[in-house]
Amino acid sequence: MEPGHAWHDMGGEAAGAVDLSTHDYALWEKRVDALMVLLSGKGHFTVDGLRRAIEDLGPEAFETMTYYERWIASVSRNMVEAGAWSTAELAAKMEEVARRGGTYGGANRV
Amino acid sequence: MPHDHDHSHDGAVPHDHTGMSPSGHPYRPDQDTALSYWQVMEIAVRELAVERGLITPAEIAAQIETMDARSPANGAAVVARAWTDPAFKARLLADASEASREMGFDIGPLRLIAVENTDEVHNVIVCTLCSCYPRNLLGLPPDWYKSRAYRSRTVKEPRRVLAEFGLTLPESTTVRVHDSTADMRYIVLPARPEGTEGMTAEALAELVTRDSMIGTGLPRSPGA
Structure with missing residues (x-):
């Protein structure tokens, strides 16, 4: 990487052909989007905060995580930084959710 | 089965749409596979935000509806x-x-x-x-x-x-x-x-x- 040229600043880099295939968004992805819009809209964090935490994930995350996986990682981090809840509380909640097991639909309470 | 966009939807021949979304496209692979770490995080963040009164389930549903209505x-x-x-x-x-x-x-x-x-x-x-x-x-x-x-x-x-x-x-x-x-x-x-x-x-x-x-x-x- 050139000095002063962050990984997410991709303009002008060499890359392969554009993959034109598209997908419908899954419900959980739409919910991530809605969480971002609502929680930032209520002032818990900003769009710049969303981007900053995504950029902090590093270049590898861009290849290994999907778009909304990066978003929820960033929303989650921003909410902890905003003091909405602690990392320990988040971890406990995630453990509780994971114990519900099965599929995404099955792990939802509502 | 792969979805054929050329076929007629008002024809008499029944065909299998199992596993297809309402718009007739394949679901993303993560829709029907085992619960992923990031999906767990989404549920956890959403439930914490609701429990603490920061947002309501109705607001989330309405936001998704607004998003879906944009085209x-x-x-x-x-x-x-x-x-x-x-x-x-x-x-x-x-x-x-x-x-x-x-x-x-x-x-x-x-x-x-x-x-x-x-x-x-x-x-x-x-x-x-x-x-x-x-x-x-x-x-x-x-x-x-x-x-x-x-x-x-x-x-x-x-x-x-x-x-x-x-x-x-x-x-x-x-x-x-x-x-x-x-x-x-x-x-x-x-x-x-x-x-x-x-x-x-x-x-x-x-x-x-x-x-x-x-x-x-x-x-x-x-x-x-």
Whole structure:
């Protein structure tokens, strides 16, 4: 990487052909989007905060995580930084959710 | 089974749509596989936010509904109005946020800029830094708009990228690439196709594709 040229600043880099295939968004992805819009809209964090935490994930995350996986990682981090809840509380909640097991639909309470 | 888009949906032959979304496309692979770490995080963040009274489930449902209701048809209505109403077109090119609001579309606080295609100039939009997109007028962006290939190459070799979309422009056409930011987004006002004289704004809107408003395509021709 050139000095002063962050990984997410991709303009002008060499890359392969554009993959034109598209997908419908899954419900959980739409919910991530809605969480971002609502929680930032209520002032818990900003769009710049969303981007900053995504950029902090590093270049590898861009290849290994999907778009909304990066978003929820960033929303989650921003909410902890905003003091909405602690990392320990988040971890406990995630453990509780994971114990519900099965599929995404099955792990939802509502 | 792979979904065949050429088949008739009103024919008498029953066929299997199992595993297909309501729009007839395959679900993303993560829709019906085992619960993933990131899905767990989404549920956890949502439940914590609801439990602490920061948001309500109704707000989330309403936001998703709003998002689902946005589609390129919104942008197409704006474009068709600009094609048929010179005064509106002037307002759109002067301040696209305000002109879109005038048509009842919520643009939020961001600044929207419409760039006009002419015989001499073709515009294309990209966000090299992330994935900023005129989502209020076009809905959520297609996957390729967010891809490394599109973000990296569009500012460097736009003609090659456009050719991959099947759009080959004459060498004499100037190609202008507009790089969006979180606060400033672009939408392309495509050139009105030939042979559309006398058509209503409603009929013209049918010709305006999503890609023609990104700049990776052109509007349809009438009758095509």
